[in-house]
Amino acid sequence: MDIEARIKRRQRRDGQPRLIRDYESLSPVAHVDEPSDRGPVLERLLDHLDPVFDGSLPPNAYLYGPAGAGKSAVVTALFAELERLCGDRGSVIHTSTRAATRAAPRFVYVDGRSTASEFEFYHAVLDALVEGTVPEHGISTDELRDRLHDVLGASPGAVVAVDHVDGPGTAGADELIDRFASLPSNVSWLAVGRADPDDVALTRYTASAVQVDPYRRQALVDLLMARMSAGLARRAVDHALARRVAEWADGNAHDALAVVFVAADRADRAGRSALGDDDVAEAIEEVPEPCVSLGRVFALPDNRLVVLRKLVDLDADDRASVTATTEAVSSDPDVDLSPGTVKRFLYEMAEIGVVERVQSEEWDGRGRPPSRVELRFPPTAFRRLYDLQQ
Numbered sequence: 071m072d073i074e075a076r077i078k079r080r081q082r083r084d085g086q087p088r089l090i091r092d093y094e095s096l097s098p099v100a101h102v103d104e105p106s107d108r109g110p111v112l113e114r115l116l117d118h119l120d121p122v123f124d125g126s127l128p129p130n131a132y133l134y135g136p137a138g139a140g141k142s143a144v145v146t147a148l149f150a151e152l153e154r155l156c157g158d159r160g161s162v163i164h165t166s167t168r169a170a171t172r173a174a175p176r177f178v179y180v181d182g183r184s185t186a187s188e189f190e191f192y193h194a195v196l197d198a199l200v201e202g203t204v205p206e207h208g209i210s211t212d213e214l215r216d217r218l219h220d221v222l223g224a225s226p227g228a229v230v231a232v233d234h235v236d237g238p239g240t241a242g243a244d245e246l247i248d249r250f251a252s253l254p255s256n257v258s259w260l261a262v263g264r265a266d267p268d269d270v271a272l273t274r275y276t277a278s279a280v281q282v283d284p285y286r287r288q289a290l291v292d293l294l295m296a297r298m299s300a301g302l303a304r305r306a307v308d309h310a311l312a313r314r315v316a317e318w319a320d321g322n323a324h325d326a327l328a329v330v331f332v333a334a335d336r337a338d339r340a341g342r343s344a345l346g347d348d349d350v351a352e353a354i355e356e357v358p359e360p361c362v363s364l365g366r367v368f369a370l371p372d373n374r375l376v377v378l379r380k381l382v383d384l385d386a387d388d389r390a391s392v393t394a395t396t397e398a399v400s401s402d403p404d405v406d407l408s409p410g411t412v413k414r415f416l417y418e419m420a421e422i423g424v425v426e427r428v429q430s431e432e433w434d435g436r437g438r439p440p441s442r443v444e445l446r447f448p449p450t451a452f453r454r455l456y457d458l459q460q
Contacts, residue, residue: 088303089338089345093458095301096334098327098451099365103150105143106296107289114280115148118260119229122152122174127227127258130250132273134263135282137363138322141262144282145231146179153177175256176228182240183233183369191241191249192218195230219254227256235272236263237366238422243271250275284321291316294326302334306344318354325361329353332450353448362423362446364455370424373407377415378424379456380405382449391440392416392427416443 094100105112121128135141156174178198185191192214197204199221204214222228230253234240241249250259261272267279285293294312311333319326330345332353337345367378380399381389388398392413400409407415419425420443427441 089306089343090301090334091303092301093331093454095297096327096331097455098324098331098363099368099455101143101146102297103147105140105147106293107285108140108144108282111140111144111280111282112148115144118278118280119152122229125174125226127175127256128229129277130259130261130275132261132263132267132270132276132279133282134265134267134270134279136264136284136321137360138319138324138326139282139284140323141282142233142365143323145233145260145262149177149179149229149231173226175226178228178230180230180232181365181369182235182246183237183366185232186239186241188241188245188249189214195228195253196221199225199228215252222254222256225256227254227258229258229260231260231262233262234366235261236265236270239366246272247275285316285323286321287313287316290319290321290323290326293323294330297327298330298334302345303343306334308345311345311347311350314350315354324363324365325357328357328361328364328448328451331454332356332448335450335454353450356448356450358444358446358448360446361448364447364451366422367424367447367452368455370419373411374415374419375456376405377407377412378419378452381425381443382445382453386442389443391442393440395443 090096115133118131119128133141133145153176156176176199178195180191180194180198185194189211192211193204193206196214196218199218232246235243235246246261250257261270261276263270267273267276273279291309291312294315295307295309298307298312312330315326315329319329329350330353333345333349336352337349342349368375370378377399380402381395384395384398387394389395395416396409396413399405400407400412405412416425420427423446426444426446428444429441
C-alpha cells in the first residue's frame with residue numbers, strides 16, 4: 071500500500087472528474103519497485119549475486135535482452151533493495167539459514183547514457199557511495215578516481231551495474247573496460263545491454279551472461295492493467311484496450327506504456343472519463359517504429375532538451391529542412407542558443423537516433439538535397455513529461 075501516492079492523487083483534485091490521477095504510474099520512463107513478470111530474471115540475478123550473502127563479491131556478468139524487456143526495471147529495483155538491506159554498513163545481509171561474518175558490499179547503479187565521459191562515470195559511482203554531494207566543478211577526473219580508491223579501499227567493496235552499455239552516445243566497450251580496470255580490485259560489475267554476448271567485447275571479462283526475454287503477451291497485459299489501475303480513474307481501465315496495445319507492442323513494455331500514456335493524455339485533454347478505441351489508434355500512430363527510448367531522450371543535457379521541447383511543437387513546414395528547423399527553434403525567445411549551436415545539437419541528436427534526418431522528395435537537383443527533421447519518439451509523451459518536470 072503506497073500511502074504517499076494515494077494522498078498525492080487526492081491532492082490533484084480540482085473539483086472536476088479526472089481521467090489521469092497519476093502521470094508517473096503511466097510513464098514509460100518510470101520504474102516500479104516490483105517489476106511485473108520478471109521473477110525468473112530476478113532469481114537468475116540473485117543466483118549470480120549469491121556470494122554477497124556471505125560477504126564476498128560475485129564475478130563480473132552481462133545482462134542482456136531486447137528493448138522494452140524490463141532490464142533496467144529489474145536491475146534498478148534489485149540494486150536499490152540490496153543497497154537498502156545493506157544500509158547498516160556495519161552488518162551483513164542475514165537470511166534465516168546463514169549469517170556471514172564479513173560486511174556486505176555496496177550496490178551502485180549507473181546509467182551509461184548519462185555517464186559517457188570518464189569524469190561522469192567516476193562522479194556517478196562516487197556520488198552513490200558517499201554521503202553528501204560530490205562537486206561537479208573544480209575537481210579533476212584523476213581526483214575523482216583517487217577518491218574512489220580511498221573510499222572503496224576502506225570498504226568491503228562494491229558491485230557496480232552499468233546500464234545501456236551498447237546504446238548510441240554511450241562509452242565504447244574499450245573505454246568501459248579501461249574504466250573497470252582502473253577501479254580497485256574489490257569492485258565487480260554487471261553490464262546491461264541489448265546485444266548478444268558473442269557480439270560484446272565486455273564479455274571477455276565476465277563469468278556469466280543472464281538473458282532477459284521479451285514480455286509475453288499476457289504478462290504485458292497484466293503490466294499495463296496494473297499501471298493503468300494506479301494511474302487512471304477507477305472506471306477508465308479497459309482490459310480489451312490493454313490486450314490491443316500489448317498485441318501491437320509485441321513484448322516491448324516501453325512502447326506499450328508510451329501508447330497508453332499518449333492515449334490517456336489525449337482522452338484527458340478532450341475531457342473524457344475513459345480511453346476509447348480512437349485514442350489508442352491515434353497513440354499507436356504517434357509512436358514511431360522503431361521508437362527510441364524516452365529514457366534515452368531525457369538523459370540528454372538540459373540544453374538539448376530545451377531544443378527538443380521547441381521542436382515537438384513545430385509544424386511540418388518548420389521541420390522541412392535542418393536549416394528551417396534551426397531558424398524556427400533559435401528564433402524562439404525562450405531559447406538562449408545561437409543558430410549554429412542549435413544546428414549542431416540537431417546533428418548530434420540525429421547521430422544517436424533521437425531525431426532522424428529524412429531526405430526530402432522535393433528537390434531540384436542543385437546542391438545537397440534538404441533533409442526534414444523527424445522525431446523518433448512520441449512527441450505527446452515527451453511534451454507532457456518535460457512540462458511536468460518544470
